Amino acid sequence: MMEELSEKEKTREKFIEAANRKKILAHRCNKCGHLMLETVLFCEKCSASKFEHVELEGSGTVVTYTIQAVAPEGFEDAGSYAWVVFKVDNQQLRGSGFLPGVKTPSDLPIGMKVRVAGYDPKHGLILQK
Amino acid sequence: MTNSKVCVLGAGSTKYGKLDESVIEIALNAAKDAIDSAGITPKDIQAGYISNVFGVADKQVHMAPVIMSNLGISHVPGLTIESACGSGSVMFREAFANVAAGFYDCLLALGVEKVTHTGTVRSTTLFSYCSDFFYEGGNGASFPGLFASMARAYMNTHKATEEDLANVAVKNHENGFLNPKAHMRKKITIDEVLKSPVVASPLKLLDCCPFSDGASATILCSEEFAKNSGRPYMEVIGSGRGASPAAVQGREDITTIPSTVAAARQAYKMAGVTPKDIDFAEVHDCFTIAEIIDIEDLGFFPKGKAVHAVRDGATRLKGEIPINPSGGLKSKGHPIGATGVGQVVEVFDQFTGKAGERTIPNAEIALTHNFGATGASAAVHIFRKVDRK
Numbered sequence A: 001m002m003e004e005l006s007e008k009e010k011t012r013e014k015f016i017e018a019a020n021r022k023k024i025l026a027h028r029c030n031k032c033g034h035l036m037l038e039t040v041l042f043c044e045k046c047s048a049s050k051f052e053h054v055e056l057e058g059s060g061t062v063v064t065y066t067i068q069a070v071a072p073e074g075f076e077d078a079g080s081y082a083w084v085v086f087k088v089d090n091q092q093l094r095g096s097g098f099l100p101g102v103k104t105p106s107d108l109p110i111g112m113k114v115r116v117a118g119y120d121p122k123h124g125l126i127l128q129k
Numbered sequence B: 001m002t003n004s005k006v007c008v009l010g011a012g013s014t015k016y017g018k019l020d021e022s023v024i025e026i027a028l029n030a031a032k033d034a035i036d037s038a039g040i041t042p043k044d045i046q047a048g049y050i051s052n053v054f055g056v057a058d059k060q061v062h063m064a065p066v067i068m069s070n071l072g073i074s075h076v077p078g079l080t081i082e083s084a085c086g087s088g089s090v091m092f093r094e095a096f097a098n099v100a101a102g103f104y105d106c107l108l109a110l111g112v113e114k115v116t117h118t119g120t121v122r123s124t125t126l127f128s129y130c131s132d133f134f135y136e137g138g139n140g141a142s143f144p145g146l147f148a149s150m151a152r153a154y155m156n157t158h159k160a161t162e163e164d165l166a167n168v169a170v171k172n173h174e175n176g177f178l179n180p181k182a183h184m185r186k187k188i189t190i191d192e193v194l195k196s197p198v199v200a201s202p203l204k205l206l207d208c209c210p211f212s213d214g215a216s217a218t219i220l221c222s223e224e225f226a227k228n229s230g231r232p233y234m235e236v237i238g239s240g241r242g243a244s245p246a247a248v249q250g251r252e253d254i255t256t257i258p259s260t261v262a263a264a265r266q267a268y269k270m271a272g273v274t275p276k277d278i279d280f281a282e283v284h285d286c287f288t289i290a291e292i293i294d295i296e297d298l299g300f301f302p303k304g305k306a307v308h309a310v311r312d313g314a315t316r317l318k319g320e321i322p323i324n325p326s327g328g329l330k331s332k333g334h335p336i337g338a339t340g341v342g343q344v345v346e347v348f349d350q351f352t353g354k355a356g357e358r359t360i361p362n363a364e365i366a367l368t369h370n371f372g373a374t375g376a377s378a379a380v381h382i383f384r385k386v387d388r389k
């Protein structure tokens, strides 16, 4: 059990380490080729558990988002920001992250390009336009 | 042990809102109402199913044995179930399954929550732990924020407006105004919704349900037990469960909730009815956008059309399919562990002549729908009134 737990924690660590290099770390199933985020441990399509690690360019387009007028604890000092769901370029995969400096919906039309800028222990996956 | 039809013989709720009592006292008040309503005594109860999420905020987890002990039946086994805002219906499903399987003839299914004493900021943070925190809460999304992202996707896909969402709030406050146990018993206007402060755009304060304290309880029993009681009751004719990717980003279409669709399909099939047979429904309207998505996913309206139906009054108390006659989470309130059970209490009250001015005449089949977080887990139940005459 302990081993499983530490393995799971490591997937997050690896994901964060890649984000700090502006990449998105994914798993590609060795059996069926399905692509998932690094943190998924069994293939969503075929339940196989052998994967190839794939580093995707951290760029995508905005699928939807919100501008958090009332920020949750830990984000009070973040200024006006958006929480964004984005589709990774050339993949079916979606991710989500924190995009600072967004004040009104005109700052961020759906479909706009965003890029992974890094990972902040306080604000999570940081995006930039 | 034999398979049985499952019936609801009694139901009771505390008022929803800001309550002073401890979480256990709140639970016991609802339990007492349900026991009285069923015409039984605690010694008839063979098991206790309890739903709760944030007991730790009132210094009490492992709640079931404490509740059983204070009902004077400490020998009766209990179980506490957590499934975020869907805890009540998910717990109700497990209670239902245990009576259906013949393990118990009579049990208490009770949901309770006490969270308002922690304050709005702390409550918001506690709720965000119900998200897939690594991807959502941890990246700055609050619960209103997650639903706001669904609202923006829906508005973009179906050309809906903020005013369309506001119609849901106005309608639910109209109903809640008629409910003496509602938390926000106040009529509101479209203009008030649109001018209320933005919480997470495009959602504003009056698009959001309140944080509430409260408890709701039901007595579930076998058909034989219900018949022998000689009292009014209703039968659970359908029960379904569903699941969705925990994080919003995991869903190919953000304008639908897969767990609702799956749970509804199972419940309709078990009950042998279609959405057209439902006389009214209590659905999970934690935010106005949620009710719009729910009533499409439940099959009452085609995708993208619910906003028109709401605008035309189809979901009002006197409309073709009344939605949330109780006032829903929006106006009645949302004590998250209790909410799913409270919906069943509303159906029981409607079927047994206790719904007062919000009574839907001649209703015989009703549906309840409740989900956890952004719909990662959901349950749907369908009830049929049993005529004792």
Ligand SMILES: [Zn+2]
Residues within 6 Å of the ligand: A029, A030, A031, A032, A033, A034, A043, A044, A045, A046, A047, A048
């Ligand atoms: Zn595979």
